[in-house]
Amino acid sequence: MxxxxxxxxxxxxxxxxxxxxxxxxxxxxxxxxxxxxxxREDNAQAMSEGSVAAARALRNIFVHLPPDVAAESLLDEFPWVDVLPLSARARFVTDFIRAFTASAELGRWSVLAQTIQEWRSTAAIYADPILAQQLSEPIDDDFGPVPEPVGE
Structure with missing residues (x-):
């Protein structure tokens, strides 16, 4: 509370x-x-230790599952995984577990949030077959010089 x-x-x-x-x-x-x-610091420490333990346990569980079963287990939370090709689903599971573990270890859940957002965007591309094809074709045109990055 x-x-x-x-x-x-x-x-x-x-x-x-x-x-x-x-x-x-x-x-x-x-x-x-x-x-x-x-x-309180003691509560924060307990939360951190608990999240690291949960991340390691989840990682160990997923290591013992075939990639398709692991991906299937994440479908309830991330229904867009169903749009990904099978090979991409396996990579998503690997990235998810790594990001989950890193987030728990660092206490920075933005790492996991970014990974999920990137894979959700990838699924959106796969959901549009025309866009997926366009983005997977080689680029033959020269789009000119790349401008210098601008500061924020």
Missing amino acids: VTEVQWSELQRDPKEVAKLADQGAVRVRRRDGAPLLLV
Whole structure:
């Protein structure tokens, strides 16, 4: 359970917000930025250790499954996997497990989110046979010089 407080409550009564954090996570809402999540260090450490253990267990389970069975097991969560060719499904499973494990080890779930987004985009291409064919043909044209990257 996540309790929500405003930034002003944290400033006005930090001890009370700390008591809330002893009971569970506290989302601190701010007007000028993304909310902050306040958790006790021991709880964060336990979550991290638990996610790493889950990632390693999942990796070990998938290692013992044939790639088609592993891909089939992910279909409920990622129905677009069904659009991928069989060889791509096996690569998705491998990439998914690697990204899941890396995310758990690093505590950065954006790694897994990016991998899923990239494979979802790949599935969207395969879902359009004309686009898939166009993108798999060799490029014979010269599209000119590549411009320098621009800063953000």
